[in-house]
Amino acid sequence: MKVIYDLKNIDFNRIKELLEKKEIVVYPTDTVYGVGGLITSEEAIKKIYQAKExxxxxxxxxxxxxxxxxxxxxxxxxxxxxxxxNLIEKFWPGGLTIILKKKEFVPDILTAEGDTIGIRMPNLDIALKIIESVGGVLPTTSANISGETTPRSYDEVSEKFRERVGILIDGGKSPIGEESTIIDMSNEPKIVRVGAIPVEEIEKVIGKI
Structure with a gap:
């Protein structure tokens, strides 16, 4: 059974229950719409990969x-x-993802067998409440099939993708509407993807990269 909420009828306790039963959720973040699942469940993480192909x-x-x-x-x-x-103080919550060395319990499937993980704190209350409901950490990626346009609003999430997800939250448009900038801080600082935060703004905080 598919569960669909909008901002007027959302039930965070029910979302928590369903996530703990290894369902995955499409939900708004400040950057773009994401799809997430329980970090302790390899089954849920596999569902994310399968939904996205x-x-x-x-x-x-x-x-x-x-x-x-x-x-x-x-x-x-x-x-x-x-x-x-300094980066956290300046850009969090917000559109900057920071890559760090992962701790051992983080599933290898989540990090493509690598030893690092990207981490971000979004600047959107509904997203923070969903993440908090399952302990404060929610593996998330954009809510689209690989190769499709990244959805900036609920309406942009494809019907095909919606059919693959157990929980859907219609939160309208994402405020930023652009994917996060990713910086690797696990060793020497390195920009991995340019997005919502310009590199020039990052360099004002930590110097030339």
């Missing part, structure tokens, strides 16, 4: 509901701690 060689990031969740799932390189903290 995504290669298991492509990692999925984790969205968090508060900064203190970072070191529950990742290690902060001590030489980069100050610049990482």
């Amino acid at each position: 995504r290669s298991y060689k492509s990692p999925i990031i984790a969205l968090i509901s508060s900064v203190d969740k970072i070191e529950e799932i990742a290690y902060i390189n001590e030489k980069n701690r100050e610049p990482i903290e």
Whole structure:
């Protein structure tokens, strides 16, 4: 049975129950619409990959509901701690994903067998509440079949994709409407993807990359 909510009738307790039963959810974030599932469930993570028709060689990031969740799932390189903290202070919550070394319990399927994980705290209340409902960490990627346009609103999530997901949340348009910028801070700083946060703004905070 498919469960569909809008912002007027959303039931966070029910969403929590369904996620804990390994369902996956399409929901709005501040950047674009995402699809997420329980971090402790390999079955749920596989459902995300299958819904997207995504290669298991492509990692999925984790969205968090508060900064203190970072070191529950990742290690902060001590030489980069100050610049990482400065980036968080400037750009979180918001459109910057930071890659760090993952902790051992994070499933390898989530990180494409790699030893790092991308982490972001979104700047949208409904997203934060959904993430918080399952413990503050929710693996999430864009809610589209690989190769399709990334959805900036619920209406842009394809019917084919919706059919593959157990929980759908219609939250209208995402405020930013652009994917996050990704920076790898697990070693030497490196921009992986340019998105919502311009590189020039990042360099004002941590220097030339």
